[in-house]
Amino acid sequence: MDIDRFWQIIETARSSAATSGKPLDEVLVGLLADRPLQEILEYAARFDEVHDGLYRWDVWAAAYLMGGGCSDDSFIDFRAGVIALGRAWYERTAAEPDSLAEHPVVVETISAHRNEALFYEDMNYAANNAFKRLTGDSNAFYQAWAEYKPADEHAYGEADMGEDFDFDDAEEMHRRLPHLARLCLGPNA
16 A cells, blocks of 8 residues: 555545544544455554654654653554644644644644643554454454564664653753644743
Protein backbone atom coordinates (compact mmCIF):
# COMPACT_ATOMS: atom_id res chain seq x y z
CA MET A 1 0.00 0.00 0.00
CA ASP A 2 1.47 3.33 -0.97
CA ILE A 3 1.28 6.38 1.25
CA ASP A 4 -1.47 8.01 -0.82
CA ARG A 5 -3.69 4.95 -0.41
CA PHE A 6 -3.02 4.93 3.33
CA TRP A 7 -4.13 8.54 3.67
CA GLN A 8 -7.14 7.91 1.43
CA ILE A 9 -8.32 5.24 3.90
CA ILE A 10 -7.84 7.63 6.83
CA GLU A 11 -9.70 10.44 5.03
CA THR A 12 -12.55 8.12 4.03
CA ALA A 13 -12.87 6.99 7.65
CA ARG A 14 -12.82 10.59 8.86
CA SER A 15 -15.53 11.59 6.41
CA SER A 16 -17.70 8.58 7.25
CA ALA A 17 -17.25 9.15 10.98
CA ALA A 18 -18.27 12.79 10.65
CA THR A 19 -21.37 11.81 8.66
CA SER A 20 -22.41 8.87 10.83
CA GLY A 21 -21.45 10.27 14.21
CA LYS A 22 -19.57 7.06 15.00
CA PRO A 23 -16.09 7.15 16.51
CA LEU A 24 -13.34 7.37 13.90
CA ASP A 25 -11.54 4.25 15.09
CA GLU A 26 -14.73 2.16 14.76
CA VAL A 27 -15.34 3.40 11.23
CA LEU A 28 -11.71 2.73 10.36
CA VAL A 29 -11.94 -0.84 11.67
CA GLY A 30 -15.01 -1.37 9.48
CA LEU A 31 -13.25 -0.03 6.40
CA LEU A 32 -10.21 -2.20 7.02
CA ALA A 33 -12.32 -5.29 7.71
CA ASP A 34 -13.73 -4.93 4.18
CA ARG A 35 -10.25 -5.49 2.77
CA PRO A 36 -8.10 -8.61 2.38
CA LEU A 37 -5.89 -9.52 5.34
CA GLN A 38 -2.77 -8.67 3.31
CA GLU A 39 -4.01 -5.13 2.77
CA ILE A 40 -4.68 -4.73 6.49
CA LEU A 41 -1.06 -5.69 7.13
CA GLU A 42 0.07 -3.16 4.52
CA TYR A 43 -2.06 -0.51 6.24
CA ALA A 44 -0.45 -1.41 9.59
CA ALA A 45 3.02 -1.03 8.07
CA ARG A 46 2.16 2.44 6.74
CA PHE A 47 0.55 3.40 10.04
CA ASP A 48 3.76 2.44 11.84
CA GLU A 49 5.79 4.44 9.32
CA VAL A 50 3.84 7.67 9.76
CA HIS A 51 3.54 7.07 13.51
CA ASP A 52 7.32 6.69 13.75
CA GLY A 53 7.72 9.87 11.69
CA LEU A 54 6.42 11.83 14.68
CA TYR A 55 8.80 10.20 17.18
CA ARG A 56 10.69 13.39 17.92
CA TRP A 57 11.38 15.53 20.98
CA ASP A 58 9.64 18.60 19.56
CA VAL A 59 6.46 16.61 18.90
CA TRP A 60 6.71 15.03 22.35
CA ALA A 61 7.03 18.53 23.83
CA ALA A 62 3.80 19.53 22.09
CA ALA A 63 2.07 16.46 23.55
CA TYR A 64 3.55 17.29 26.96
CA LEU A 65 2.15 20.81 26.84
CA MET A 66 -1.27 19.73 25.65
CA GLY A 67 -1.54 16.83 28.08
CA GLY A 68 -0.13 18.55 31.12
CA GLY A 69 2.59 15.90 30.96
CA CYS A 70 3.08 12.94 28.64
CA SER A 71 4.33 9.43 29.39
CA ASP A 72 5.76 7.05 26.78
CA ASP A 73 2.36 5.37 26.40
CA SER A 74 0.56 8.68 26.15
CA PHE A 75 2.98 9.79 23.44
CA ILE A 76 2.04 6.70 21.42
CA ASP A 77 -1.62 7.71 21.72
CA PHE A 78 -0.86 11.35 20.89
CA ARG A 79 0.88 10.41 17.64
CA ALA A 80 -2.12 8.24 16.72
CA GLY A 81 -4.33 11.25 17.40
CA VAL A 82 -2.28 13.40 15.05
CA ILE A 83 -2.72 10.74 12.35
CA ALA A 84 -6.46 10.81 13.05
CA LEU A 85 -6.48 14.51 12.12
CA GLY A 86 -5.71 13.53 8.52
CA ARG A 87 -2.86 14.06 6.15
CA ALA A 88 -2.82 17.85 6.02
CA TRP A 89 -2.57 18.25 9.80
CA TYR A 90 -0.18 15.34 10.09
CA GLU A 91 2.19 16.94 7.58
CA ARG A 92 1.77 20.34 9.19
CA THR A 93 2.54 18.88 12.63
CA ALA A 94 5.55 16.96 11.32
CA ALA A 95 6.90 20.19 9.81
CA GLU A 96 6.10 22.40 12.81
CA PRO A 97 4.52 20.89 15.94
CA ASP A 98 3.73 24.38 17.25
CA SER A 99 1.14 24.70 14.47
CA LEU A 100 -1.18 22.47 16.52
CA ALA A 101 -2.03 25.62 18.49
CA GLU A 102 -4.16 26.57 15.48
CA HIS A 103 -6.21 23.36 15.31
CA PRO A 104 -9.80 24.01 16.47
CA VAL A 105 -10.00 20.80 18.53
CA VAL A 106 -6.79 21.68 20.35
CA VAL A 107 -7.90 25.25 21.02
CA GLU A 108 -11.34 24.13 22.23
CA THR A 109 -9.98 21.37 24.46
CA ILE A 110 -7.27 23.50 26.04
CA SER A 111 -9.66 26.44 26.48
CA ALA A 112 -12.04 24.13 28.37
CA HIS A 113 -9.13 23.11 30.66
CA ARG A 114 -9.22 19.53 29.46
CA ASN A 115 -6.06 17.72 28.39
CA GLU A 116 -7.31 14.85 26.27
CA ALA A 117 -6.98 16.58 22.89
CA LEU A 118 -5.40 14.29 20.32
CA PHE A 119 -4.65 11.40 22.69
CA TYR A 120 -6.44 8.66 20.71
CA GLU A 121 -5.36 5.21 21.91
CA ASP A 122 -7.90 3.19 19.90
CA MET A 123 -6.46 4.42 16.58
CA ASN A 124 -3.37 2.33 17.38
CA TYR A 125 -5.40 -0.88 17.28
CA ALA A 126 -7.47 -0.46 14.12
CA ALA A 127 -5.54 -3.06 12.10
CA ASN A 128 -5.58 -5.55 14.97
CA ASN A 129 -9.32 -5.04 15.53
CA ALA A 130 -10.07 -5.43 11.81
CA PHE A 131 -8.09 -8.67 11.77
CA LYS A 132 -9.98 -9.89 14.82
CA ARG A 133 -13.32 -9.02 13.19
CA LEU A 134 -12.39 -11.03 10.10
CA THR A 135 -10.77 -14.02 11.78
CA GLY A 136 -12.46 -14.17 15.18
CA ASP A 137 -9.00 -14.67 16.68
CA SER A 138 -7.54 -11.95 18.89
CA ASN A 139 -3.99 -13.22 18.22
CA ALA A 140 -4.30 -13.58 14.45
CA PHE A 141 -2.99 -10.10 13.69
CA TYR A 142 0.13 -10.51 15.81
CA GLN A 143 0.90 -13.89 14.28
CA ALA A 144 0.45 -12.55 10.74
CA TRP A 145 2.37 -9.38 11.60
CA ALA A 146 5.35 -11.39 12.86
CA GLU A 147 5.53 -13.06 9.44
CA TYR A 148 4.82 -9.89 7.44
CA LYS A 149 6.75 -7.23 9.37
CA PRO A 150 9.09 -5.38 7.02
CA ALA A 151 12.69 -6.41 7.64
CA ASP A 152 14.00 -2.84 7.54
CA GLU A 153 11.97 -1.61 10.51
CA HIS A 154 14.10 0.30 12.95
CA ALA A 155 13.92 0.41 16.70
CA TYR A 156 13.22 3.67 18.51
CA GLY A 157 16.75 3.58 19.93
CA GLU A 158 18.05 4.24 16.42
CA ALA A 159 15.63 7.08 15.66
CA ASP A 160 16.93 10.62 15.35
CA MET A 161 14.60 12.44 17.70
CA GLY A 162 16.32 15.78 17.32
CA GLU A 163 17.56 17.83 20.23
CA ASP A 164 16.35 16.82 23.68
CA PHE A 165 15.30 19.60 26.06
CA ASP A 166 13.59 20.11 29.41
CA PHE A 167 9.81 20.01 29.01
CA ASP A 168 9.37 21.37 32.54
CA ASP A 169 11.29 24.55 31.72
CA ALA A 170 8.49 26.98 30.83
CA GLU A 171 10.91 29.47 29.32
CA GLU A 172 12.36 26.80 27.03
CA MET A 173 8.89 25.63 26.01
CA HIS A 174 7.89 29.22 25.20
CA ARG A 175 11.03 29.58 23.08
CA ARG A 176 10.59 26.31 21.17
CA LEU A 177 6.78 26.10 20.93
CA PRO A 178 5.62 29.69 21.47
CA HIS A 179 2.01 29.32 20.31
CA LEU A 180 1.30 26.07 22.13
CA ALA A 181 3.10 27.27 25.25
CA ARG A 182 1.04 30.47 25.28
CA LEU A 183 -2.16 28.46 24.81
CA CYS A 184 -1.30 25.85 27.46
CA LEU A 185 0.85 27.77 29.95
CA GLY A 186 -0.24 31.35 29.41
CA PRO A 187 2.00 34.27 28.47
CA ASN A 188 5.70 33.97 29.12
CA ALA A 189 6.55 35.94 32.24
